[in-house]
Each structure stands twice: as C-alpha cells, then as structure tokens.
Amino acid sequence: MGTGIKALRSTELESKLIAIRRQLHQYPEVAYEEFETTRAIREWLEEADIRIIDLPLQTGVVAEIGVNNIGPIIALRADMDALPVQEETGLPYASIIPGKMHACGHDFHTAVILGAAYLLKQQEKTLAGTVRLLFQPAEEKGTGAKQLMERGALDGVQAIFGLHNKPDLEVGTIGIKAGPLMASLDGFEIDVEGIGTHSAIPHAGVDPIVAASQIVTALQSIVSRNVSPLDNAVVSVTTIHGGTTWNVIPDKVVLGGTIRTFQEEVRARIPDRLRAIIEGVASAYGANVHLRWFAGPPPVHNDEKLTKLSIDVAKKVGLQVVTPDPSAAGEDFAYYQLKIPGSFVFFGTSGTKEWHHPGFTLDERALLPGAHYFAELAASALKER
Numbered sequence: 001m002g003t004g005i006k007a008l009r010s011t012e013l014e015s016k017l018i019a020i021r022r023q024l025h026q027y028p029e030v031a032y033e034e035f036e037t038t039r040a041i042r043e044w045l046e047e048a049d050i051r052i053i054d055l056p057l058q059t060g061v062v063a064e065i066g067v068n069n070i071g072p073i074i075a076l077r078a079d080m081d082a083l084p085v086q087e088e089t090g091l092p093y094a095s096i097i098p099g100k101m102h103a104c105g106h107d108f109h110t111a112v113i114l115g116a117a118y119l120l121k122q123q124e125k126t127l128a129g130t131v132r133l134l135f136q137p138a139e140e141k142g143t144g145a146k147q148l149m150e151r152g153a154l155d156g157v158q159a160i161f162g163l164h165n166k167p168d169l170e171v172g173t174i175g176i177k178a179g180p181l182m183a184s185l186d187g188f189e190i191d192v193e194g195i196g197t198h199s200a201i202p203h204a205g206v207d208p209i210v211a212a213s214q215i216v217t218a219l220q221s222i223v224s225r226n227v228s229p230l231d232n233a234v235v236s237v238t239t240i241h242g243g244t245t246w247n248v249i250p251d252k253v254v255l256g257g258t259i260r261t262f263q264e265e266v267r268a269r270i271p272d273r274l275r276a277i278i279e280g281v282a283s284a285y286g287a288n289v290h291l292r293w294f295a296g297p298p299p300v301h302n303d304e305k306l307t308k309l310s311i312d313v314a315k316k317v318g319l320q321v322v323t324p325d326p327s328a329a330g331e332d333f334a335y336y337q338l339k340i341p342g343s344f345v346f347f348g349t350s351g352t353k354e355w356h357h358p359g360f361t362l363d364e365r366a367l368l369p370g371a372h373y374f375a376e377l378a379a380s381a382l383k384e385r
Contacts, residue, residue: 013118014368017111020044021367022093024107028082028100031138034059037080037110041135044114048121050133055151060144061135062153065120071129072385075153075160076374077333078113079106079139088358103360105165108349108367110135112163115371120378129382132157142185142296145332149339159306159381160342161374162333166324167351171366174314174373175324175346178307182344183234183260184267185296185330190215190278192242193288196251205249209242211285212253216240218277219257226273233261233270234328260328262299297332303341309384310343313377319369329355347373 029037041061045052053062060080066073087094087101095101102108113133120131134153138144148154169175192212197205216237227233235257242253259274261267275291282289314321324346333344347370349362 017115017367018364021107021111025102026093028095028102031081031141034080034137059137063133064130065124066127066130073130073157074381075132075157076113077134077162078109079136080110081138081140085358089361104355108165112370116374119375131378139332142332145335160336162344163347165349166346169348171348171350171363173348174319175322176310177323178302178304180262180299180301180326182300182331183262183328184299186259187294189292190255191290192253197249199247199249206286207249208253208287211282211287215278215281218281222273231263231266233266235259297330297334300331300334300344302343306341306343313380317373317376
C-alpha cells in the first residue's frame with residue numbers, strides 16, 4: 001500500500017478500515033497480551049508514513065502526525081484489548097482464538113482512529129499543530145492508560161479525545177455530553193472467616209456462610225441509607241465462593257464485587273462505610289473479616305469547552321447529536337482527564353447485543369463516519385488552541 005493510502009477514496013478507505021477491523025476481530029488479544037495487535041498497528045501506521053514514537057512499551061503504540069513539532073499537541077485515543085469471552089456471533093470473521101473475543105468493540109475503536117490518522121496524514125502540512133495517536137493496551141484491566149502516562153505518552157499534550165461504540169445508538173448518531181459520562185470503577189474482595197464444623201452440629205463452629213449472607217444484604221444499605229437520593233451509586237456483590245460439600249460447614253467464604261458512582265465525594269465515603277458494615281456484621285456472628293480494596297479508574301468527566309467543540313464538529317460532519325444517559329460502566333480514559341482536559345463520546349453502531357455479550361456485534365457502516373469525525377475533530381481542536 002505504501003504512501004498510496006494518502007490518495008484513497010472514501011470507498012477504498014472504508015474497505016480498508018473494514019478489513020483492519022475484521023483482522024483485529026479474528027485475532028483478539030486480551031490485556032497486556034496484545035503483541036500481534038501492536039505489530040499490526042505499527043505496520044498499518046508505517047505503511048502510511050506516520051511516525052511512531054519510541055516509548056518503552058511491550059504492547060501499545062504511540063504515533064504522531066504533524067510537521068516540525070510546531071504548535072499545540074492534541075491526542076486521539078483508541079483502546080485495543082479484547083475480553084476472555086467465547087464468541088457466539090457466527091460471523092465469517094469471528095474470533096479463531098478460543099475463549100477470547102472483541103466483545104466490547106475495541107477493534108472498532110482502533111480501526112476508527114487508524115482511519116482518522118490516514119485522513120489527517122493527507123492534511124499534515126496544513127495542521128495547526130500535532131496530533132498524537134494513542135493505541136492503548138489493557139483498558140479492560142483499567143490500568144493501560146496509567147501505563148501510557150507513566151511512559152510519557154501524554155507529555156506535552158493539551159487535550160485528548162476518545163470514543164466508545166454504543167450498540168443502542170443508530171449508525172449516524174453520536175452521544176455527547178459535558179460532565180459525568182461513565183462511572184468510577186472500584187472492586188473489593190472480602191474473606192469471611194469462621195470455624196468449620198459438621199453441618200449437623202453448627203453450634204460447634206462459626207458459620208461463615210450465614211455471616212456472608214448477611215453481609216451481602218447489609219451492603220445494600222450503603223446505597224439506600226448512606227448515599228443521598230440526589231447522588232447515585234451501585235454496590236454489587238458478584239461472586240460468592242465457599243464450601244465443598246453438603247455436610248460440612250466451611251471455615252471461610254470469599255465475596256467479591258464492584259462499586260460504581262459518578263460522584264468522587266460519594267466514591268471517597270464508600271470504602272469506610274463498607275468496612276464498618278462487614279466488621280459489624282461479622283462480629284455479630286462471631287466471624288472475622290479481611291477486606292481487599294481495588295481502586296480503579298475515576299468517573300469519566302467531560303470538559304465543557306471540548307464537549308462543545310465535539311458537538312459542533314459532529315454537526316458539521318452530518319452526525320445526529322444526542323445527549324446520552326450516563327453509563328455505570330467504567331473507562332480508564334478517565335485517568336487522562338485527571339491530567340488534561342478531555343472529551344469522550346459514544347458512537348452509534350446499531351449493535352444487536354450489549355458490551356461484553358458473546359453475541360456482541362456492530363454495524364461496520366459506522367467506521368468511515370467515525371474516521372471522518374475524529375480527523376475533523378483533531379484538526380479543529382488544533383485550530384481552537
């Protein structure tokens with residue numbers, strides 16, 4: 001293909017992006033295992049004469065478009081990791097890797113930003129600055145963004161833009177809103193320790209199953225009684241492990257779960273309240289507890305000015321703009337927004353299933369509009385700054 005990609009017509013570019021997306025979809029790689037994905041992205045960038053920045057990354061790619069490093073730098077980010085999900089779409093280009101699937105559409109994100117890169121390369125000499133491209137690993141782990149930042153990928157960048165496909169929005173529609181868009185994502189594990197005994201003589205031990213059951217119920221009071229009705233939070237216990245047979249009361253049960261909220265002040269209060277509840281309930285039943293807390297990304301919070309620009313550009317390129325409902329899913333794009341202003345959008349893909357479902361699909365007609373949108377957004381953001 002060489003530098004000939006600069007002259008691709010829209011139909012040719014669309015075909016190219018579909019082929020890229022399908023290749024990525026067929027060979028998914030989960031967090032921090034994206035070695036072949038990294039290699040492929042580098043090749044696609046090099047074929048278009050887009051310069052790659054040499055950073056100490058095992059997976060992930062950072063590249064730039066612009067002349068002589070003059071002017072501001074803005075970034076476009078795409079995540080690239082897949083999920084440990086067995087695909088059930090029946091597509092001719094379905095995953096050939098057992099137990100792994102692009103069930104969240106990161107293959108789509110990567111193809112869209114590559115398409116934007118190709119379009120920006122065509123106008124490189126007229127750009128009012130530099131566009132940095134972040135192809136990020138390990139979004140599903142919630143740690144890839146922090147790794148890129150630690151390696152210097154955000155150095156000198158003044159603003160950042162990103163996207164997530166949205167199956168429930170039609171192709172040609174884009175969801176944009178200022179302020180909170182996606183929730184914080186924290187996790188926890190609780191060891192509930194009792195004293196094992198025969199199931200026929202429970203009084204001789206301390207039953208951790210009974211204590212754990214009460215903890216599961218009591219944790220729901222955090223939302224109903226410790227969070228203002230004007231705020232919001234979700235506390236979900238999603239795993240319970242304990243016991244091995246019907247006639248033995250075990251000595252330990254392990255609970256796991258997640259907490260989501262859009263308000264940092266609510267997020268800050270919950271761990272202490274959770275600890276107080278589990279310790280109080282466990283004490284009442286004669287059990288002991290140990291809490292492990294896993295702090296994840298903060299809420300995605302979109303900058304007002306960049307959101308206005310995102311809306312203006314969307315209308316300019318012919319997309320229908322809607323105000324989306326915030327999603328309680330998490331996104332480590334939020335880490336970038338702690339350092340610089342950012343705007344994250346939901347791009348309509350007319351999907352049949354939601355994120356992380358084994359039957360997840362999307363409409364590839366959204367690829368070309370996505371590429372045009374982010375190319376125009378990047379160029380416009382440079383002019384604004």
